[in-house]
Ligand SMILES: Nc1ncnc2c1ncn2[C@@H]1O[C@H](COP(=O)(O)OP(=O)(O)O)[C@@H](O)[C@H]1O
């Protein structure tokens with residue numbers, strides 16, 4: 001095996017693990033476990049982000065009365081996650097590998113302290129040769145507190161754990177340059193920085209998926225911009241994981257080319273914290289121009305036109321350009337009241353320092 005990678009994150013989508021009728025495809029699971037075990041034994045550290053709780057619970061319980069979507073998700077995932085992790089535990093045990101369950105929520109990444117706690121948990125697992133199997137805690141994550149889907153969660157984990165590669169396994173060979181069902185369309189093999197894919201992506205999702213290809217693409221781009229290679233490939237294909245690492249050129253997939261610019265750990269956290277933003281900092285045309293240049297710049301009061309929302313020092317804020325577009329996310333250096341008092345003034349401290357500013 002080409003020993004190019006020392007740490008990878010693998011996301012297995014609901015559709016890879018569910019059969020058409022919604023029951024857990026144990027044969028597929030077992031095949032993926034065999035591949036992960038092979039990589040693990042060759043010295044690659046693996047973090048597995050596995051969906052499938054809801055899909056595997058659906059076939060186990062048959063509610064007496066009709067449930068709403070939140071109740072259904074909570075019931076199915078509570079039963080299904082136990083079944084899922086039990087299967088993984090047994091399958092990995094056959095290879096002499098110990099696994100551990102990490103159930104998380106979006107809230108568990110909301111502050112830098114929470115984020116570092118999560119990171120520490122997985123780091124200690126890897127140090128002890130335990131494969132973390134991560135999923136969202138669907139029993140308590142509802143509505144706006146939910147991740148868009150496990151693609152978002154996997155991007156956050158790959159970034160937080162400094163994985164070299166994130167492999168997103170779905171039920172499709174990659175991103176098609178048209179409708180996947182159109183015989184004239186084909187898989188885009190490589191995607192560089194700044195490529196707009198919105199024309200290609202159909203709103204359709206596979207039967208058990210939550211986010212669809214659009215979230216996959218957005219997350220993939222963001223994570224690749226942080227220097228991590230992202231691969232979207234078909235988890236239903238035999239030996240796909242090993243093939244992707246051993247024969248990268250000849251294995252069908254979509255590969256997002258990573259940026260060469262290093263991104264600091266704190267900026268990675270900020271980049272994935274947009275959902276927790278408490279306010280907005282609106283900047284003028286000149287500040288927008290400087291921010292989009294290669295220069296390392298902070299958000300200074302002189303370039304701010306107005307502040308929206310109430311925030312405290314260290315809260316996450318969105319940076320909005322003069323045309324109303326979000327251009328970045330940052331950690332505020334002061335509260336919203338103090339920021340308002342210095343708007344337009346020269347020679348004042350940055351409202352968001354460059355070290356805590358992530359430009360999209
Ligand atoms: N251009 C495209 N290329 C590939 N798949 C696409 C495209 N546009 C939409 N899709 C849909 O995205 C689906 C995969 O996303 P999703 O249902 O979220 O899967 P998962 O459960 O694996 O996360 C595919 O099955 C396909 O129907």
Ligand SMILES: N[C@@H](CCC(=O)OP(=O)(O)O)C(=O)O
Nearest residue numbers: 014052053054149150209210
């Ligand atoms: N946490 C859920 C995952 C739902 C989800 O977003 O799945 P996917 O479409 O695979 O990204 C479950 O285990 O069923």
